[in-house]
């Protein structure tokens with residue numbers, strides 16, 4: 646096996662695939678307020694096309710796959726797709742990020758199909774505020790979804806919280822203190838000023854060190870925990886069952902140097918970095934009939950484009966056009 650190694654010596658082991666741009670929520674920082682222009686169905690990758698790409702990736706040492714979207718649970722045939730990915734030889738970790746709305750009826754079958762881990766996004770513990778953020782009255786379904794996931798045996802569940810000043814900053818201690826009671830990982834994510842979120846200014850962005858200070862001021866010292874190389878710095882409150890992750894995409898970009906991931910968008914483009922606008926189209930050439938060896942060469946080309954640090958660190962603005970393909974529902978976050 647020849648590993649996929651980028652020009653900075655990093656072996657690529659992790660691929661995030663966005664399987665749809667559709668969503669049943671309208672989070673204000675993710676979806677354009679003006680209405681969404683969906684990718685036409687025929688331009689969205691088919692499951693067998695993802696599987697063809699993944700087959701090549703695992704032959705080159707890829708071990709971790711995360712399924713995301715848009716809202717991945719909306720796509721028909723997901724459970725069977727999860728089963729097929731989990732059966733690929735070499736996959737050690739198959740995870741999925743969801744808003745949780747459809748989990749009450751799907752958590753158990755996803756677990757049985759071979760899904761290892763779940764991240765569920767929830768930015769508030771307040772029903773009214775949930776409606777304000779997501780523009781949909783679905784708070785109770787998400788809470789039921791989290792329960793269903795725990796009942797199905799997903800452990801530990803990760804809860805993704807995008808921290809936004811003036812919206813949910815007052816709830817940071819309440820989210821963090823959930824880890825005292827539950828074996829969950831609550832992950833606070835800095836709002837990334839790209840796509841639709843570019844209309845949020847820097848006053849709304851709460852950087853990871855400030856989140857840490859807010860937690861410590863009300864709940865006591867956080868102890869840093871050794872944790873496997875992802876973008877989160879992980880902490881524990883004294884005596885807590887669960888963990889607290891801080892994802893400082895803007896403020897703590899030392900993880901760029903260790904980044905081992907690539908992304909495939911819902912429209913079949915390989916993105917070497919979430920914040921870079923460079924992409925390699927895989928879908929067009931696949932549909933024009935390229936061979937596996939040619940597809941592998943395109944994947945290598947995408948990996949070689951991976952920069953050492955992301956554009957935000959380099960002072961280059963990320964995609965700011967709310968209608969561009971940089972919207973998170975296309976990229977997968």
Ligand code: SAM
Nearest residue numbers: 675714715716743744766805836837842973978
């Ligand atoms: N719909 C699923 C969900 O919400 O979990 C999966 C896709 S969503 C794009 C993946 C993650 O990206 C979510 O946790 C979401 O909160 C996060 N996200 C979206 N836009 C973001 C932004 N501008 N800054 C930071 N995180 C963002």
Ligand code: SF4
Nearest residue numbers: 668670672675715744
């Ligand atoms: Fe949908 Fe997830 Fe974007 Fe919210 S963050 S609009 S749930 S894709």
